[in-house]
Amino acid sequence: MMKKILFTTCFLSFLATVSMAQEWSFRLGLGYAFPTASQTLDASGLPYSGNVTYTSANTGDIQSIGMKKASFGSGFKAVGGIQYMFTKNIGIAADINLGVTTPKYVLQTTNDVSVNKNEVSDNTYTRYAKLPVLLIPSFVLQSSGDKVNVYARAGIALPLSTQIISEEHDNYQNVAGDEEQLNKTVKTQFNLGFSGALGLSYRVSENFSFWVEGNLVALSVYPKEAEITVHTINGTATTAPPATGGKVSYVTSGTPSSNYDNVSFSIPFSSVGFLVGASYNLGKRKTVHTQE
């Protein structure tokens, strides 16, 4: 990881040294991101999305399964950022990428004995990202057209918020009406991702442009801690573990304090999508050298 950061830093420094200041701009955009480099199974081997029917023999053998791939970085996006062009062609930018709506991944299991081996249950698992926020600093390369310009951006994706909400509802078959609800908020460790975009901008006035771009975010995050927000049985709070307000930590090495579920795992956040928006030129800064 250090090598990646070092390389990026060196590259940034190098470009900065060969450039000259020119102008600032501000941009806003909306778009949609589709899952890429998705995963099918979570750490416990259960699908993120779809359905699993186990045999009625209650042995845990799968009778049928239907899975969908999942990435929590997909959905509708809003982007706002600033850009600073050193020259007509080279610049840097910093964007905030906000997941306005994120897909809810729902898994339905039938004849499940994974929760409690002595009790068969039909379970519903719902998982989604809670307003994910990424900070994306990047390099900008841009053509030098008058009205129409092609541009490319490449940078790193810094996850500012990538919390996952997990809601589990279990209907036990052996005791009619016996229901259990377990909700938790999973916080993640910091992990570096990468982002790239290729786009087209059209200048409609001296300071105002429209743009459209295709973009990519390559990112996985890893759980650090989960907080139990709800644990009820038949609608009543229970003191049975894990208790409401309790916390579970996730690690990749050491000695787990309770069970195997404390082992950290990867949560997919990669996406590919498009954005459309507008940018406003905040005015030229006094340049060091005349460009033309």
Place this chain on the structure above:
Amino acid sequence: MKKLLTILLACSSYTVFAQHAEFARVSNSHSRNREKQPLTDVTTWYGRVGLGYAFTQAGQVNSLYGIPYSGNVSYDNTGATINSFSYKKASLNTGVNASLAMGRMFGPHIGLELAAQFDVAPTKYTFNGHNLTLGGNLSDLTITQQAKSPIFLIPAAVFQTQVANKLQAYARLGLVLPINTKVNVSVNNTDPTGNYAYTAVQSSSFSLGFNGALGLKYEAAANLKIFAEFNVMSLSAYTKKEELKSYSENGQPIPLGQISSTTTTYTLSGSNSNPNNGTGPQATSSTPFSNAGFMIGITMRL
């Protein structure tokens, strides 16, 4: 060794192509600044050869078997409590890779490129488990997994711009079409009843990935440039089947003809024809092939 190989490749290529350098620069009569005029690759074909190294990016912890790709775990003598463990993130498309590409610029800034990328020395991941409970016995299990010469086709849009005399910055954004994402698997298990070991090859269904790069090119000769770039690949493959290649018990090879089923299929959806004995399609899992790395090499006009 990797650095040496890279330097040798760059030097030898430079020598060969420099001898045949007869490409003229395109003069830019509209520019009043000679230092900022575009270089030669305006509406031209070019070839690109590079060598680099890729690191794990967006890696996964668990493999198809629900067991970590890399690391170790040790349970106590009851097999119920973990004494210690240490796992690492993994991507099967890391290590030394080479790229061969051909492209065409349609002006000073925009072009298209098709690259073939080869992971020439993919990382081998090993998991060691002690006192794992498997089949009712406490087992010592070792699993190694390594991609089998991964190959990718990468069609991409190229954008480039002049940043200084003889120096260009460029970016690429494209698709990743996996040509080969097979994975070699080796399993060795010892428990009180004996030892078994097998090797297998996992193959994946087709899955689209994405690739991006940001780099610099320096014009070393009229027709030759040296490039250095940072690149990212985002790709997961999904296991379609696992084919048994060898099997042994207590060190004695067992002919595959004596084994009832040598192929296990994995799907996103399906019904298990005989769930009680574990036959039929199994739930597929994603195999991580994402990476981030750097590459250096040469481009030459064709």
